[in-house]
Amino acid sequence: MRTSSGAGELLVELQRDNGVPLHQQLESAIRTRIRAGLLRAETVMPSTRALAQDLGLSRGVVVEAYQQLVAEGYLISRAGGYTQVADIAVIEPTAAAKPDAGPPRIDFRYSRPDVSQFPRAAWLRSVRRVLNETPYRSLAYIDGRGTLELRTALSDYLNRVRGTAARPENMLICNGFAQGSRLLLQVLAAAGRRRLAVEDPSDNDLREVAEAAGLEVVGVPVLDGGIDVTALERSGADVVLVTAAHQFPTGAVASAETRAALVAWGGLVIEDDYDAEYRYDREPIGALQGLAPDRVAYAGTASKTLAPGLRLGWLVLPSLLVEPMAQAKLMDDRGSPVFDQLAFADFVARGEFDRHLRRMRPRYRELRDTLVERLAARLPELEPVGVSAGLHVMALLPPDVSEEALQEAARARGVGVYGLKPYWVGGDGPAGLVFGYGSLSRKDVVEGIELLAEAVAAVRGA
Numbered sequence: 001m002r003t004s005s006g007a008g009e010l011l012v013e014l015q016r017d018n019g020v021p022l023h024q025q026l027e028s029a030i031r032t033r034i035r036a037g038l039l040r041a042e043t044v045m046p047s048t049r050a051l052a053q054d055l056g057l058s059r060g061v062v063v064e065a066y067q068q069l070v071a072e073g074y075l076i077s078r079a080g081g082y083t084q085v086a087d088i089a090v091i092e093p094t095a096a097a098k099p100d101a102g103p104p105r106i107d108f109r110y111s112r113p114d115v116s117q118f119p120r121a122a123w124l125r126s127v128r129r130v131l132n133e134t135p136y137r138s139l140a141y142i143d144g145r146g147t148l149e150l151r152t153a154l155s156d157y158l159n160r161v162r163g164t165a166a167r168p169e170n171m172l173i174c175n176g177f178a179q180g181s182r183l184l185l186q187v188l189a190a191a192g193r194r195r196l197a198v199e200d201p202s203d204n205d206l207r208e209v210a211e212a213a214g215l216e217v218v219g220v221p222v223l224d225g226g227i228d229v230t231a232l233e234r235s236g237a238d239v240v241l242v243t244a245a246h247q248f249p250t251g252a253v254a255s256a257e258t259r260a261a262l263v264a265w266g267g268l269v270i271e272d273d274y275d276a277e278y279r280y281d282r283e284p285i286g287a288l289q290g291l292a293p294d295r296v297a298y299a300g301t302a303s304k305t306l307a308p309g310l311r312l313g314w315l316v317l318p319s320l321l322v323e324p325m326a327q328a329k330l331m332d333d334r335g336s337p338v339f340d341q342l343a344f345a346d347f348v349a350r351g352e353f354d355r356h357l358r359r360m361r362p363r364y365r366e367l368r369d370t371l372v373e374r375l376a377a378r379l380p381e382l383e384p385v386g387v388s389a390g391l392h393v394m395a396l397l398p399p400d401v402s403e404e405a406l407q408e409a410a411r412a413r414g415v416g417v418y419g420l421k422p423y424w425v426g427g428d429g430p431a432g433l434v435f436g437y438g439s440l441s442r443k444d445v446v447e448g449i450e451l452l453a454e455a456v457a458a459v460r461g462a
């Protein structure tokens, strides 16, 4: 493969008054870059004529430099009359480039849907359609809330499937929950909110984001029926973040009482509805946002349903937050990429999103069933909870098995399992594991639990 260095250009800074001949300066600049790996093997060099013109040199100077580098083996003069970088680059390994142990063979890491099932053909149809049909004016800078097409398609979808009370006007498109939640916490802190309550245990990334935004973070226990609202009331928090439909990581579902108490609570509720689309054997649970649109900021993401790499997320906001959030989004990145938004809008509006979810649900359900069945057969002490929805289950460990020791013993057998420790707000709570199963095959789940059973036995034997 030929790699072109560009349309005959190569940035070289020459010093015309330092006494070093120009051909030597040029040689040295090219040699240094080849040695550093910045001009890769097989890169096609600019022609001597083009480079001479570009650098304001006589062609003979460039020819001399190239000939010297060919003689040294850095460049190769090819029969077609062009010059290529030779394959001798000496690249000093950097710390980041050092090989690590690599991912485990069977990885129960959470937060991975099966991206091999991404609906490429349907997505391609949507991309084609929007590339053909989008008027040029839509490619200008956009509204801070995102394209109207996507806000419309998603508000229709969410109102139908999640029971929200969304309108295109109070929706905002963001780069996943990561960006949406960060902007929201920053806007809330700037508006005078002081203390964020999070579920204990819960996702730990967000706590750091909240603290960086200037909010104090307090943990509130999660009970079988969701967050303990009595403890929330005592916490002095003025904002709470909940995963009500399927608590992360316990899988608890907020009961009707918890949901009513949450929306009656005086503060603002942020509802992270990250995996509600995957529900297997329980009644559907509508979004809190539909109960109190002016008290709840709802957040959704395509990261579990389609692919995390899409970086597509959305918020349904209380009216008062719409304008400051649109401003914050514009300040942050001037809006999410328009073609991605329009393709997703088309995909949702044509029912492809529903179709994809209908196809994926039975696959994930089968994996969930296999995992639960294998745990019961091989590790009955690890009783999974929160199994009725989502792409993960959680299991507490027996008191004589530590998370660290088990993780290490499993890893030695090629299996990645992940402890609960990082999710406890104070870093302290019962030991357990969170099993993500979304990206595994049935065979991997079976083998993974077999190897985990061996690892538990080894930890006990030790």
Ligand SMILES: Cc1ncc(COP(=O)(O)O)c(C=O)c1O
Binding pocket: 110, 111, 175, 176, 177, 178, 179, 203, 243, 248, 272, 274, 300, 301, 302, 303, 308, 312, 313
């Ligand atoms: C609890 C929770 N919420 C939301 C998300 C999605 O984040 P994002 O949309 O930034 O990919 C994740 C991803 O793992 C998660 O674990």
